[in-house]
Amino acid sequence: MPEEIIKVPDIGGDSATVIEVCVKLGDSIKKDESIIVLESDKASMEVPAPKDGIIKEILVKLEDSVSEGVPMVKLDLAATEGKPEAKQAKQQPSASTQTNTQSIQKVLTPDLGVDSATIIEVCAQVGDEIQQDDSLITIESDKASMDVPSPYAGIVKSMHVKQGDAISTDMLIAEISTTASAPATETKQNVTAATSDTAKTAAVSQTNKQPTVATTTANEGKYHAGPAVRKLARELDISLSVLQGTGPNHRIVKEDLHGYIKNRMNQGGGGAGIPQIPQVDFSKWGEVTTETQSRAQQIASTNFQTAWLNIPHVTQFDQADITDLENFRKGMKKQAEAKGVKLTPLAFIIKACAHAIVAMPEFASSLADGNKQVFKKYINIGVAVDTPFGLFVPVIKNANNLGIFEIAKQCVELATKAKEKKLKPNDMQGGCFTISSLGAIGGTAFTPIVNAPEVAILGLSKSSMQPVWNGNEFIPRLMLPLSLSYDHRVINGVQAAKFTATLSNYLADMRNILL
Ligand code: CAO
Numbered sequence: 001m002p003e004e005i006i007k008v009p010d011i012g013g014d015s016a017t018v019i020e021v022c023v024k025l026g027d028s029i030k031k032d033e034s035i036i037v038l039e040s041d042k043a044s045m046e047v048p049a050p051k052d053g054i055i056k057e058i059l060v061k062l063e064d065s066v067s068e069g070v071p072m073v074k075l076d077l078a079a080t081e082g083k084p085e086a087k088q089a090k091q092q093p094s095a096s097t098q099t100n101t102q103s104i105q106k107v108l109t110p111d112l113g114v115d116s117a118t119i120i121e122v123c124a125q126v127g128d129e130i131q132q133d134d135s136l137i138t139i140e141s142d143k144a145s146m147d148v149p150s151p152y153a154g155i156v157k158s159m160h161v162k163q164g165d166a167i168s169t170d171m172l173i174a175e176i177s178t179t180a181s182a183p184a185t186e187t188k189q190n191v192t193a194a195t196s197d198t199a200k201t202a203a204v205s206q207t208n209k210q211p212t213v214a215t216t217t218a219n220e221g222k223y224h225a226g227p228a229v230r231k232l233a234r235e236l237d238i239s240l241s242v243l244q245g246t247g248p249n250h251r252i253v254k255e256d257l258h259g260y261i262k263n264r265m266n267q268g269g270g271g272a273g274i275p276q277i278p279q280v281d282f283s284k285w286g287e288v289t290t291e292t293q294s295r296a297q298q299i300a301s302t303n304f305q306t307a308w309l310n311i312p313h314v315t316q317f318d319q320a321d322i323t324d325l326e327n328f329r330k331g332m333k334k335q336a337e338a339k340g341v342k343l344t345p346l347a348f349i350i351k352a353c354a355h356a357i358v359a360m361p362e363f364a365s366s367l368a369d370g371n372k373q374v375f376k377k378y379i380n381i382g383v384a385v386d387t388p389f390g391l392f393v394p395v396i397k398n399a400n401n402l403g404i405f406e407i408a409k410q411c412v413e414l415a416t417k418a419k420e421k422k423l424k425p426n427d428m429q430g431g432c433f434t435i436s437s438l439g440a441i442g443g444t445a446f447t448p449i450v451n452a453p454e455v456a457i458l459g460l461s462k463s464s465m466q467p468v469w470n471g472n473e474f475i476p477r478l479m480l481p482l483s484l485s486y487d488h489r490v491i492n493g494v495q496a497a498k499f500t501a502t503l504s505n506y507l508a509d510m511r512n513i514l515l
Pocket of ligand 1: 343344345346347383384385386387391411415436437438439440441448460461462463480
Protein backbone atom coordinates (compact mmCIF):
# COMPACT_ATOMS: atom_id res chain seq x y z
CA MET A 1 0.00 0.00 0.00
CA PRO A 2 1.68 3.27 -1.07
CA GLU A 3 2.37 5.52 1.88
CA GLU A 4 4.04 8.83 2.42
CA ILE A 5 5.56 10.00 5.69
CA ILE A 6 5.24 13.72 6.21
CA LYS A 7 8.22 15.09 8.09
CA VAL A 8 9.01 18.40 9.76
CA PRO A 9 10.29 20.69 7.00
CA ASP A 10 13.10 23.21 7.30
CA ILE A 11 11.81 25.44 10.09
CA GLY A 12 14.65 27.93 10.03
CA GLY A 13 15.74 27.10 13.58
CA ASP A 14 16.56 24.22 15.90
CA SER A 15 13.05 23.29 16.95
CA ALA A 16 9.40 24.20 16.80
CA THR A 17 6.31 23.31 18.83
CA VAL A 18 3.26 21.54 17.45
CA ILE A 19 0.51 24.09 18.14
CA GLU A 20 -2.27 22.49 16.15
CA VAL A 21 -3.04 19.10 14.68
CA CYS A 22 -5.58 19.92 11.96
CA VAL A 23 -6.46 16.33 11.03
CA LYS A 24 -7.73 13.17 12.68
CA LEU A 25 -7.11 9.52 11.95
CA GLY A 26 -9.10 8.48 8.90
CA ASP A 27 -9.48 12.01 7.53
CA SER A 28 -9.47 12.19 3.77
CA ILE A 29 -7.38 15.17 2.76
CA LYS A 30 -6.47 16.91 -0.44
CA LYS A 31 -3.02 18.02 -1.52
CA ASP A 32 -2.01 21.34 0.10
CA GLU A 33 -4.54 21.11 2.95
CA SER A 34 -2.90 21.92 6.27
CA ILE A 35 -2.21 18.96 8.48
CA ILE A 36 -0.03 20.35 11.27
CA VAL A 37 0.73 23.88 12.47
CA LEU A 38 4.18 24.45 13.94
CA GLU A 39 5.40 27.46 15.81
CA SER A 40 8.95 28.45 16.56
CA ASP A 41 10.06 31.50 18.48
CA LYS A 42 10.16 33.37 15.16
CA ALA A 43 7.07 32.31 13.24
CA SER A 44 4.26 29.82 12.88
CA MET A 45 4.00 27.59 9.86
CA GLU A 46 1.33 25.30 8.45
CA VAL A 47 2.60 22.03 7.07
CA PRO A 48 0.47 21.05 4.06
CA ALA A 49 -0.22 17.57 2.68
CA PRO A 50 2.06 16.87 -0.28
CA LYS A 51 -0.58 14.65 -1.96
CA ASP A 52 -4.20 13.52 -1.64
CA GLY A 53 -4.63 10.70 0.84
CA ILE A 54 -6.08 9.33 4.07
CA ILE A 55 -4.47 10.04 7.43
CA LYS A 56 -3.17 6.67 8.57
CA GLU A 57 -1.09 7.56 11.60
CA ILE A 58 -0.39 10.73 13.56
CA LEU A 59 3.05 10.53 15.11
CA VAL A 60 3.11 13.83 17.01
CA LYS A 61 0.81 15.50 19.51
CA LEU A 62 0.07 19.02 20.71
CA GLU A 63 2.97 20.72 22.51
CA ASP A 64 5.55 18.28 21.09
CA SER A 65 8.85 19.92 20.36
CA VAL A 66 10.05 18.78 16.94
CA SER A 67 13.03 19.42 14.70
CA GLU A 68 13.61 19.14 10.98
CA GLY A 69 13.13 15.64 9.58
CA VAL A 70 10.99 14.27 12.45
CA PRO A 71 8.12 12.14 11.05
CA MET A 72 4.74 13.68 11.87
CA VAL A 73 2.03 11.96 9.85
CA LYS A 74 1.69 8.79 7.80
CA LEU A 75 -0.49 9.28 4.73
CA ASP A 76 -2.18 6.38 2.93
CA LEU A 77 -2.03 7.31 -0.75
CA ALA A 78 -4.06 4.37 -2.05
CA ALA A 79 -7.33 5.01 -0.25
CA THR A 80 -8.34 8.35 -1.73
CA GLU A 81 -12.02 7.66 -2.35
CA GLY A 82 -14.76 9.79 -0.78
CA LYS A 83 -14.11 10.99 2.76
CA PRO A 84 -17.04 9.36 4.59
CA GLU A 85 -16.37 5.90 3.16
CA ALA A 86 -12.68 6.19 3.86
CA LYS A 87 -13.37 7.10 7.45
CA GLN A 88 -15.93 4.41 8.02
CA ALA A 89 -13.54 1.78 6.83
CA LYS A 90 -11.16 3.08 9.44
CA GLN A 91 -13.76 2.96 12.22
CA GLN A 92 -14.94 -0.61 11.77
CA PRO A 93 -13.00 -2.65 14.26
CA SER A 94 -14.44 -5.93 12.95
CA ALA A 95 -17.33 -6.97 10.76
CA SER A 96 -19.10 -8.81 13.57
CA THR A 97 -19.15 -6.04 16.19
CA GLN A 98 -20.19 -3.54 13.57
CA THR A 99 -23.20 -5.43 12.25
CA ASN A 100 -24.46 -6.47 15.66
CA THR A 101 -24.67 -3.12 17.40
CA GLN A 102 -24.54 -0.25 14.96
CA SER A 103 -27.54 2.08 15.11
CA ILE A 104 -28.38 5.54 13.87
CA GLN A 105 -29.18 8.17 16.49
CA LYS A 106 -30.74 11.51 15.68
CA VAL A 107 -29.58 14.65 17.47
CA LEU A 108 -32.14 17.41 17.80
CA THR A 109 -31.66 21.02 18.92
CA PRO A 110 -32.12 21.45 22.66
CA ASP A 111 -34.62 23.86 24.15
CA LEU A 112 -33.07 27.18 23.14
CA GLY A 113 -35.43 29.35 25.13
CA VAL A 114 -35.74 31.66 22.10
CA ASP A 115 -37.63 31.38 18.84
CA SER A 116 -34.53 31.24 16.76
CA ALA A 117 -30.74 31.39 16.89
CA THR A 118 -28.11 31.34 14.18
CA ILE A 119 -25.56 28.61 13.56
CA ILE A 120 -22.18 30.32 13.69
CA GLU A 121 -20.06 27.24 13.30
CA VAL A 122 -20.56 23.66 12.22
CA CYS A 123 -17.95 21.74 14.20
CA ALA A 124 -18.49 18.24 12.80
CA GLN A 125 -18.52 16.90 9.28
CA VAL A 126 -19.94 13.76 7.73
CA GLY A 127 -17.49 10.97 8.38
CA ASP A 128 -16.01 12.49 11.55
CA GLU A 129 -15.52 10.19 14.50
CA ILE A 130 -16.84 12.03 17.52
CA GLN A 131 -16.94 11.42 21.23
CA GLN A 132 -19.93 11.98 23.48
CA ASP A 133 -20.10 15.72 24.34
CA ASP A 134 -18.03 16.79 21.33
CA SER A 135 -19.55 19.94 19.87
CA LEU A 136 -21.67 19.47 16.77
CA ILE A 137 -22.56 23.09 16.16
CA THR A 138 -22.18 26.46 17.83
CA ILE A 139 -25.24 28.66 17.88
CA GLU A 140 -25.60 32.29 18.75
CA SER A 141 -28.48 34.53 19.64
CA ASP A 142 -28.03 38.25 20.13
CA LYS A 143 -26.86 37.83 23.74
CA ALA A 144 -25.16 34.49 24.04
CA SER A 145 -23.57 31.69 22.14
CA MET A 146 -23.48 28.05 23.07
CA ASP A 147 -22.16 24.77 21.83
CA VAL A 148 -24.60 21.96 21.10
CA PRO A 149 -22.76 18.75 22.00
CA SER A 150 -23.43 15.28 20.71
CA PRO A 151 -25.11 13.04 23.28
CA TYR A 152 -23.58 10.06 21.43
CA ALA A 153 -20.16 8.85 20.47
CA GLY A 154 -19.87 7.49 16.95
CA ILE A 155 -19.50 8.47 13.34
CA VAL A 156 -21.37 11.44 11.87
CA LYS A 157 -23.58 9.92 9.17
CA SER A 158 -25.32 13.11 8.10
CA MET A 159 -25.40 16.80 8.99
CA HIS A 160 -28.71 18.54 8.38
CA VAL A 161 -27.66 22.10 9.05
CA LYS A 162 -25.08 24.51 7.75
CA GLN A 163 -23.37 27.66 8.98
CA GLY A 164 -25.66 30.67 8.84
CA ASP A 165 -28.87 28.62 9.18
CA ALA A 166 -31.52 29.89 11.56
CA ILE A 167 -32.27 27.14 14.02
CA SER A 168 -35.02 26.55 16.54
CA THR A 169 -35.84 23.99 19.21
CA ASP A 170 -36.26 20.35 18.14
CA MET A 171 -34.73 20.67 14.68
CA LEU A 172 -32.71 17.74 13.34
CA ILE A 173 -29.02 18.60 13.51
CA ALA A 174 -27.25 15.36 12.71
CA GLU A 175 -27.46 11.61 12.57
CA ILE A 176 -24.79 9.67 14.42
CA SER A 177 -23.93 6.09 13.71
CA THR A 178 -23.10 4.54 17.07
CA THR A 179 -21.20 1.32 17.56
CA ALA A 180 -20.55 -1.10 20.44
CA SER A 181 -17.38 0.76 21.25
CA ALA A 182 -19.23 4.07 21.50
CA PRO A 183 -19.98 4.72 25.21
CA ALA A 184 -23.33 6.44 24.71
CA THR A 185 -24.92 3.41 23.04
CA GLU A 186 -24.86 1.70 26.40
CA THR A 187 -27.57 4.06 27.58
CA LYS A 188 -29.90 2.52 24.95
CA GLN A 189 -31.27 5.75 23.58
CA ASN A 190 -33.87 5.18 20.87
CA VAL A 191 -34.64 7.52 18.06
CA THR A 192 -38.12 8.54 19.01
CA ALA A 193 -39.75 11.78 19.98
CA ALA A 194 -39.63 10.67 23.62
CA THR A 195 -35.93 9.98 23.66
CA SER A 196 -35.16 13.18 21.88
CA ASP A 197 -35.76 14.67 25.30
CA THR A 198 -32.85 12.65 26.59
CA ALA A 199 -30.73 14.07 23.84
CA LYS A 200 -31.95 17.52 24.64
CA THR A 201 -31.21 17.16 28.32
CA ALA A 202 -27.72 16.03 27.56
CA ALA A 203 -27.27 18.92 25.20
CA VAL A 204 -28.65 21.52 27.55
CA SER A 205 -26.59 20.36 30.46
CA GLN A 206 -23.53 20.40 28.31
CA THR A 207 -24.17 23.96 27.25
CA ASN A 208 -23.96 24.82 30.89
CA LYS A 209 -20.62 23.10 31.35
CA GLN A 210 -17.25 24.62 30.81
CA PRO A 211 -15.83 23.34 27.56
CA THR A 212 -13.62 20.68 29.09
CA VAL A 213 -11.55 20.20 25.99
CA ALA A 214 -10.59 23.84 26.08
CA THR A 215 -8.70 23.54 29.30
CA THR A 216 -6.78 20.50 28.22
CA THR A 217 -5.95 21.36 24.66
CA ALA A 218 -6.00 25.13 24.60
CA ASN A 219 -2.44 26.08 23.90
CA GLU A 220 -1.97 29.04 26.18
CA GLY A 221 -0.74 32.10 24.39
CA LYS A 222 -1.15 30.42 21.01
CA TYR A 223 -4.03 30.84 18.60
CA HIS A 224 -6.37 28.03 17.64
CA ALA A 225 -7.92 28.31 14.23
CA GLY A 226 -8.67 25.95 11.38
CA PRO A 227 -6.79 26.10 8.11
CA ALA A 228 -9.59 27.95 6.32
CA VAL A 229 -9.60 30.65 8.98
CA ARG A 230 -5.80 30.90 8.96
CA LYS A 231 -5.89 31.21 5.17
CA LEU A 232 -8.56 33.93 5.32
CA ALA A 233 -6.60 35.77 8.03
CA ARG A 234 -3.52 35.69 5.83
CA GLU A 235 -5.50 36.93 2.82
CA LEU A 236 -6.92 39.77 4.91
CA ASP A 237 -3.55 40.47 6.49
CA ILE A 238 -4.93 40.09 10.02
CA SER A 239 -2.76 38.65 12.75
CA LEU A 240 -4.57 35.95 14.74
CA SER A 241 -2.99 37.41 17.86
CA VAL A 242 -5.39 40.37 17.79
CA LEU A 243 -8.50 38.19 17.68
CA GLN A 244 -10.49 36.60 20.45
CA GLY A 245 -11.72 33.15 19.50
CA THR A 246 -15.41 32.67 20.19
CA GLY A 247 -15.57 29.20 18.62
CA PRO A 248 -15.50 25.87 20.41
CA ASN A 249 -12.48 25.55 22.67
CA HIS A 250 -11.82 29.24 22.04
CA ARG A 251 -10.99 28.59 18.42
CA ILE A 252 -10.92 31.61 16.19
CA VAL A 253 -13.75 31.24 13.68
CA LYS A 254 -14.53 33.18 10.51
CA GLU A 255 -17.06 35.33 12.35
CA ASP A 256 -14.28 36.59 14.64
CA LEU A 257 -12.43 37.82 11.57
CA HIS A 258 -15.56 39.39 10.13
CA GLY A 259 -16.43 41.00 13.46
CA TYR A 260 -12.92 42.38 13.74
CA ILE A 261 -13.08 43.91 10.27
CA LYS A 262 -16.57 45.29 10.87
CA ASN A 263 -15.36 46.85 14.10
CA ARG A 264 -12.41 48.49 12.47
CA MET A 265 -14.56 49.81 9.65
CA ASN A 266 -17.08 51.22 12.13
CA GLN A 267 -14.30 52.93 13.99
CA GLY A 268 -13.34 54.86 10.85
CA GLY A 269 -9.87 56.17 10.17
CA GLY A 270 -8.89 57.18 13.71
CA GLY A 271 -9.89 53.93 15.45
CA ALA A 272 -8.39 51.66 12.85
CA GLY A 273 -4.88 52.67 13.81
CA ILE A 274 -5.20 51.74 17.52
CA PRO A 275 -1.81 50.36 18.51
CA GLN A 276 -1.82 46.92 20.02
CA ILE A 277 -0.82 46.28 23.63
CA PRO A 278 2.44 44.36 23.33
CA GLN A 279 2.55 40.71 24.43
CA VAL A 280 4.92 40.35 27.37
CA ASP A 281 6.64 37.22 28.62
CA PHE A 282 5.92 37.71 32.34
CA SER A 283 7.73 34.49 33.24
CA LYS A 284 10.98 36.37 32.73
CA TRP A 285 10.49 37.93 36.16
CA GLY A 286 9.06 35.00 38.11
CA GLU A 287 6.67 32.10 38.12
CA VAL A 288 3.35 32.62 36.36
CA THR A 289 0.30 30.51 35.54
CA THR A 290 -1.95 31.10 32.56
CA GLU A 291 -5.63 30.29 32.31
CA THR A 292 -7.91 30.58 29.32
CA GLN A 293 -10.83 32.91 30.00
CA SER A 294 -14.23 31.26 30.21
CA ARG A 295 -16.51 31.60 27.21
CA ALA A 296 -18.73 34.04 29.12
CA GLN A 297 -15.72 36.17 30.02
CA GLN A 298 -14.62 36.20 26.40
CA ILE A 299 -18.05 37.26 25.17
CA ALA A 300 -18.30 39.96 27.86
CA SER A 301 -14.82 41.20 27.11
CA THR A 302 -15.55 41.49 23.38
CA ASN A 303 -18.80 43.31 24.15
CA PHE A 304 -17.06 45.71 26.54
CA GLN A 305 -14.34 46.48 24.04
CA THR A 306 -16.85 46.94 21.21
CA ALA A 307 -18.94 49.33 23.32
CA TRP A 308 -15.91 51.20 24.63
CA LEU A 309 -14.46 51.72 21.17
CA ASN A 310 -17.73 52.65 19.47
CA ILE A 311 -19.57 54.73 22.05
CA PRO A 312 -18.53 58.20 23.23
CA HIS A 313 -19.11 57.61 26.94
CA VAL A 314 -19.89 60.28 29.52
CA THR A 315 -20.76 59.51 33.15
CA GLN A 316 -23.10 61.65 35.23
CA PHE A 317 -22.68 61.35 39.02
CA ASP A 318 -25.44 62.11 41.49
CA GLN A 319 -26.71 61.06 44.92
CA ALA A 320 -30.22 60.00 45.91
CA ASP A 321 -31.55 60.46 49.43
CA ILE A 322 -32.91 56.99 50.27
CA THR A 323 -33.34 57.52 54.03
CA ASP A 324 -37.12 57.15 53.98
CA LEU A 325 -37.02 54.42 51.35
CA GLU A 326 -34.64 52.36 53.47
CA ASN A 327 -36.85 52.78 56.53
CA PHE A 328 -39.82 51.63 54.47
CA ARG A 329 -37.83 48.70 53.01
CA LYS A 330 -36.68 47.53 56.42
CA GLY A 331 -40.27 47.74 57.65
CA MET A 332 -41.38 45.58 54.70
CA LYS A 333 -38.65 42.95 55.03
CA LYS A 334 -40.68 40.58 57.21
CA GLN A 335 -43.66 40.79 54.89
CA ALA A 336 -41.34 40.11 51.96
CA GLU A 337 -39.76 37.16 53.71
CA ALA A 338 -43.23 35.71 54.33
CA LYS A 339 -43.65 35.74 50.54
CA GLY A 340 -40.25 34.11 50.13
CA VAL A 341 -38.71 37.30 48.71
CA LYS A 342 -35.42 38.98 49.68
CA LEU A 343 -36.12 42.71 49.55
CA THR A 344 -33.01 44.80 48.79
CA PRO A 345 -32.84 48.42 47.58
CA LEU A 346 -32.32 47.10 44.06
CA ALA A 347 -35.99 46.23 43.49
CA PHE A 348 -37.03 49.81 44.30
CA ILE A 349 -34.27 51.23 42.12
CA ILE A 350 -35.33 49.04 39.16
CA LYS A 351 -38.91 50.22 39.60
CA ALA A 352 -37.81 53.87 39.87
CA CYS A 353 -35.58 53.56 36.76
CA ALA A 354 -38.44 52.02 34.78
CA HIS A 355 -40.63 55.01 35.64
CA ALA A 356 -37.86 57.51 34.92
CA ILE A 357 -37.64 55.88 31.47
CA VAL A 358 -41.42 56.29 31.04
CA ALA A 359 -40.80 60.01 31.57
CA MET A 360 -37.65 60.03 29.37
CA PRO A 361 -38.06 57.34 26.68
CA GLU A 362 -34.75 58.22 25.00
CA PHE A 363 -33.08 56.20 27.79
CA ALA A 364 -34.67 53.05 26.32
CA SER A 365 -33.75 53.88 22.73
CA SER A 366 -31.05 52.57 20.41
CA LEU A 367 -29.26 53.94 17.38
CA ALA A 368 -29.95 52.21 14.07
CA ASP A 369 -28.50 52.66 10.58
CA GLY A 370 -26.21 55.38 11.87
CA ASN A 371 -28.79 58.17 12.02
CA LYS A 372 -32.04 56.61 13.22
CA GLN A 373 -33.18 56.28 16.83
CA VAL A 374 -35.41 53.34 17.71
CA PHE A 375 -37.73 53.98 20.66
CA LYS A 376 -38.89 50.84 22.44
CA LYS A 377 -42.41 50.85 23.82
CA TYR A 378 -41.52 48.31 26.47
CA ILE A 379 -39.25 48.83 29.47
CA ASN A 380 -37.03 45.85 30.13
CA ILE A 381 -34.24 46.38 32.65
CA GLY A 382 -31.07 44.30 32.67
CA VAL A 383 -29.23 43.62 35.93
CA ALA A 384 -25.50 42.81 35.83
CA VAL A 385 -24.83 39.65 37.81
CA ASP A 386 -21.30 38.69 38.70
CA THR A 387 -20.62 34.93 38.72
CA PRO A 388 -17.47 32.83 38.97
CA PHE A 389 -17.89 32.16 35.22
CA GLY A 390 -18.16 35.79 34.17
CA LEU A 391 -20.65 38.60 33.99
CA PHE A 392 -24.22 37.97 32.84
CA VAL A 393 -27.02 40.48 32.33
CA PRO A 394 -30.44 38.85 32.77
CA VAL A 395 -33.38 41.06 31.95
CA ILE A 396 -36.49 41.90 33.97
CA LYS A 397 -39.23 42.37 31.39
CA ASN A 398 -41.81 45.19 31.61
CA ALA A 399 -40.41 46.31 34.95
CA ASN A 400 -42.66 49.40 34.98
CA ASN A 401 -45.72 47.14 35.22
CA LEU A 402 -44.40 44.93 38.02
CA GLY A 403 -44.82 45.32 41.77
CA ILE A 404 -41.80 45.62 44.05
CA PHE A 405 -42.13 42.08 45.42
CA GLU A 406 -42.37 40.63 41.92
CA ILE A 407 -39.26 42.57 40.81
CA ALA A 408 -37.36 41.41 43.90
CA LYS A 409 -38.46 37.82 43.26
CA GLN A 410 -37.35 37.93 39.62
CA CYS A 411 -34.00 39.50 40.63
CA VAL A 412 -33.24 36.62 42.97
CA GLU A 413 -34.46 34.00 40.48
CA LEU A 414 -32.44 35.41 37.59
CA ALA A 415 -29.30 35.99 39.69
CA THR A 416 -29.56 32.40 40.98
CA LYS A 417 -29.97 31.07 37.45
CA ALA A 418 -26.92 33.10 36.36
CA LYS A 419 -24.83 31.75 39.20
CA GLU A 420 -25.89 28.18 38.34
CA LYS A 421 -25.29 28.75 34.60
CA LYS A 422 -28.93 28.08 33.89
CA LEU A 423 -29.86 31.31 32.11
CA LYS A 424 -31.44 30.80 28.72
CA PRO A 425 -30.81 33.23 25.86
CA ASN A 426 -34.34 34.59 26.31
CA ASP A 427 -33.52 35.53 29.93
CA MET A 428 -30.79 37.83 28.63
CA GLN A 429 -32.53 39.33 25.62
CA GLY A 430 -34.64 42.38 25.00
CA GLY A 431 -32.99 44.70 27.52
CA CYS A 432 -33.46 48.48 27.14
CA PHE A 433 -31.35 49.78 30.04
CA THR A 434 -28.94 48.13 32.47
CA ILE A 435 -28.20 48.48 36.17
CA SER A 436 -24.86 47.44 37.61
CA SER A 437 -24.96 47.38 41.39
CA LEU A 438 -21.81 47.34 43.47
CA GLY A 439 -23.81 48.65 46.42
CA ALA A 440 -23.42 45.52 48.52
CA ILE A 441 -19.66 45.74 48.18
CA GLY A 442 -18.56 49.35 48.45
CA GLY A 443 -17.15 52.32 46.58
CA THR A 444 -18.42 55.82 46.09
CA ALA A 445 -18.70 55.99 42.28
CA PHE A 446 -17.55 54.25 39.12
CA THR A 447 -17.90 54.54 35.36
CA PRO A 448 -19.84 51.56 33.98
CA ILE A 449 -19.62 50.75 30.26
CA VAL A 450 -22.86 51.09 28.31
CA ASN A 451 -24.34 47.70 27.40
CA ALA A 452 -24.63 48.38 23.65
CA PRO A 453 -26.88 48.70 21.71
CA GLU A 454 -28.52 50.23 24.77
CA VAL A 455 -27.64 53.87 25.37
CA ALA A 456 -27.35 54.13 29.15
CA ILE A 457 -26.34 52.15 32.20
CA LEU A 458 -26.80 53.02 35.86
CA GLY A 459 -24.03 52.16 38.30
CA LEU A 460 -24.96 51.92 41.99
CA SER A 461 -22.41 52.27 44.77
CA LYS A 462 -22.78 51.76 48.51
CA SER A 463 -25.18 54.07 50.30
CA SER A 464 -23.82 55.85 53.37
CA MET A 465 -24.93 58.36 55.99
CA GLN A 466 -23.97 61.90 54.94
CA PRO A 467 -24.49 65.27 56.61
CA VAL A 468 -26.96 67.10 54.36
CA TRP A 469 -27.71 70.84 54.76
CA ASN A 470 -31.47 71.47 54.98
CA GLY A 471 -31.21 75.27 55.00
CA ASN A 472 -30.82 75.52 58.76
CA GLU A 473 -28.65 72.66 59.81
CA PHE A 474 -26.84 69.53 58.74
CA ILE A 475 -28.97 66.45 59.14
CA PRO A 476 -27.88 62.82 58.68
CA ARG A 477 -29.35 61.33 55.50
CA LEU A 478 -28.70 57.97 53.82
CA MET A 479 -27.31 58.85 50.39
CA LEU A 480 -27.06 56.43 47.47
CA PRO A 481 -24.35 57.25 44.87
CA LEU A 482 -25.56 57.02 41.26
CA SER A 483 -23.21 56.79 38.25
CA LEU A 484 -25.07 57.06 34.97
CA SER A 485 -22.93 56.36 31.89
CA TYR A 486 -24.54 57.23 28.58
CA ASP A 487 -23.95 57.28 24.84
CA HIS A 488 -23.32 60.93 24.05
CA ARG A 489 -24.45 60.41 20.45
CA VAL A 490 -27.98 59.86 21.80
CA ILE A 491 -28.16 61.43 25.25
CA ASN A 492 -26.84 64.86 26.10
CA GLY A 493 -25.63 66.10 29.48
CA VAL A 494 -28.84 67.93 30.32
CA GLN A 495 -30.94 64.81 29.71
CA ALA A 496 -28.57 62.75 31.85
CA ALA A 497 -28.71 65.25 34.71
CA LYS A 498 -32.53 65.35 34.45
CA PHE A 499 -32.66 61.54 34.48
CA THR A 500 -30.64 61.19 37.69
CA ALA A 501 -32.60 64.07 39.24
CA THR A 502 -35.89 62.35 38.32
CA LEU A 503 -34.60 59.05 39.66
CA SER A 504 -33.45 60.70 42.90
CA ASN A 505 -36.85 62.30 43.23
CA TYR A 506 -38.59 58.92 42.89
CA LEU A 507 -36.18 57.23 45.31
CA ALA A 508 -36.56 60.02 47.86
CA ASP A 509 -40.30 59.38 47.85
CA MET A 510 -41.70 56.58 45.67
CA ARG A 511 -45.11 58.30 45.76
CA ASN A 512 -43.66 60.78 43.25
CA ILE A 513 -44.02 58.03 40.64
CA LEU A 514 -47.79 58.41 40.94
CA LEU A 515 -47.79 62.13 40.20
N1 CAO B 1 -25.91 50.33 49.38
C1 CAO B 1 -25.84 49.69 50.57
N2 CAO B 1 -26.25 48.42 50.74
C2 CAO B 1 -26.72 47.77 49.67
C3 CAO B 1 -26.82 48.37 48.41
C4 CAO B 1 -26.39 49.72 48.30
N3 CAO B 1 -26.45 50.37 47.13
N4 CAO B 1 -27.32 47.47 47.55
C5 CAO B 1 -27.52 46.34 48.23
N5 CAO B 1 -27.17 46.52 49.51
C6 CAO B 1 -27.25 45.55 50.59
C7 CAO B 1 -28.56 44.79 50.53
O1 CAO B 1 -29.59 45.51 51.14
C8 CAO B 1 -28.20 43.54 51.26
O2 CAO B 1 -28.20 43.79 52.63
P1 CAO B 1 -29.38 43.24 53.58
O3 CAO B 1 -29.38 41.75 53.38
O4 CAO B 1 -28.96 43.68 54.93
O5 CAO B 1 -30.63 43.86 53.12
C9 CAO B 1 -26.76 43.31 50.88
O6 CAO B 1 -26.27 44.56 50.39
C10 CAO B 1 -26.54 42.25 49.80
O7 CAO B 1 -27.34 42.53 48.67
P2 CAO B 1 -27.36 41.48 47.46
O8 CAO B 1 -26.09 41.58 46.68
O9 CAO B 1 -27.69 40.13 47.98
O10 CAO B 1 -28.58 41.90 46.56
P3 CAO B 1 -28.73 43.04 45.50
O11 CAO B 1 -30.19 42.99 45.20
O12 CAO B 1 -28.21 44.35 45.93
O13 CAO B 1 -27.87 42.59 44.24
C11 CAO B 1 -27.11 41.30 42.38
C12 CAO B 1 -28.18 41.50 43.44
C13 CAO B 1 -27.52 40.19 41.49
C14 CAO B 1 -26.98 42.56 41.53
C15 CAO B 1 -25.76 41.00 43.05
O14 CAO B 1 -25.84 39.77 43.69
C16 CAO B 1 -24.56 40.98 42.13
O15 CAO B 1 -24.30 40.06 41.39
N6 CAO B 1 -23.79 42.08 42.21
C17 CAO B 1 -22.62 42.25 41.35
C18 CAO B 1 -22.88 43.31 40.34
C19 CAO B 1 -21.85 43.35 39.29
O16 CAO B 1 -21.05 42.44 39.09
N7 CAO B 1 -21.83 44.39 38.53
C20 CAO B 1 -20.94 44.46 37.40
C21 CAO B 1 -20.02 45.59 37.50
S1 CAO B 1 -19.38 46.02 35.95
O17 CAO B 1 -18.15 45.02 35.77
